[in-house]
Amino acid sequence: MRNSDTVWVFGYGSLMWRPDFKYLNFGQASINGWSRRFWQGSTDHRGVPGAPGRVVTLVETPDACCGGMAYEIDRKVAVEAFGELDRREIQGYQRQTVQIQMSNRAINDGVVYIAMENNPHYLGDCGLPDIAVQIAQAAGPSGSNWDYVRRLGEALRDLDIVDKHVFEVEVQVARLVRGRYSEHH
Numbered sequence: 001m002r003n004s005d006t007v008w009v010f011g012y013g014s015l016m017w018r019p020d021f022k023y024l025n026f027g028q029a030s031i032n033g034w035s036r037r038f039w040q041g042s043t044d045h046r047g048v049p050g051a052p053g054r055v056v057t058l059v060e061t062p063d064a065c066c067g068g069m070a071y072e073i074d075r076k077v078a079v080e081a082f083g084e085l086d087r088r089e090i091q092g093y094q095r096q097t098v099q100i101q102m103s104n105r106a107i108n109d110g111v112v113y114i115a116m117e118n119n120p121h122y123l124g125d126c127g128l129p130d131i132a133v134q135i136a137q138a139a140g141p142s143g144s145n146w147d148y149v150r151r152l153g154e155a156l157r158d159l160d161i162v163d164k165h166v167f168e169v170e171v172q173v174a175r176l177v178r179g180r181y182s183e184h185h
Contacts, residue, residue: 004075005074005075006024006074006075007072007073007110007111008070008071008073008108008109008111009023009070009071009073009081009085009110009111009112010029010068010069010070010098010100010111010112011068011069011070011071012036012056012058012067012068012112013055013056013152014055014148014152015068015069015071016069016152016155016156016159017151017154017155019069020088021073021077021084021085022073022074022077022080022081023072023081026069026070026071027070027103028067028069028070028102028103028159029068029100029101030066030067030068031098031099031100031101031112032064032065032101033060033062033065034058034059034060034064034065034066034098034114035064035066036056036057036066036165037056037057037059037125037165038054038055038056038135038149038169039054039059039115039123039124039125040054040055040057040092040093040115040121040123041053041054041055041121041122042054042055042091042121042138042145043091043121043140044090044140044141045091045140045141046138046143046145046148047138047139047140047145048139048140051137051138052121052123052138053134053135053140053145054134054135054138055148056152056166057093057114057115057116057122058112058114067156067159067161068161069159070100070102070110072108082111085113091115091119092119092120092121093113093114093115093119094114094115094116094119095111095113096111096112096113096114097110097111098112128172129172131169131172132172132173132175132176135149135173136173136176136177136180146173146174146177149166149169149173150170150174152166152170153166153167153170
């Protein structure tokens with residue numbers, strides 16, 4: 001297949017372990033100039049209205065590199081795939097075109113979903129302790145916010161990707177969840 005017959009999608013959050021669309025090929029990849037942060041609110045998946053969870057978005061960071069997974073989609077099914085992704089990422093995420101660097105050093109133009117600061121669910125940075133408390137308490141239709149953080153941490157470790165922000169949030173939330181569990185047992 002020629003490159004123009006396909007489109008690439010970069011996943012840096014739950015798309016890393018649950019793509020939920022048909023793809024031809026996938027691989028570890030990264031994008032430059034972006035950092036992954038738990039700054040997007042979620043009332044549709046990992047929280048509820050009035051008690052939002054926090055999920056990752058990308059924040060422009062000039063010298064950063066964000067590792068994740070890239071999925072190659074046949075253009076014949078791209079409309080269907082993007083329809084599913086648009087529904088999944090409906091709460092504040094927008095498609096952006098980026099250059100995706102594959103682990104074999106090939107560079108592909110692709111699409112990534114980013115929640116920008118101007119969306120109504122954007123929570124921004126309130127410091128790691130407060131982010132951790134909010135995540136430890138949140139749950140929504142897709143499960144607990146803690147489960148999302150844990151699965152993201154596992155996906156990153158499986159790919160040998162070091163993400164200090166994610167791992168620090170994971171450690172703090174784990175401490176809070178363990179403390180809450182031990183208080184009740």
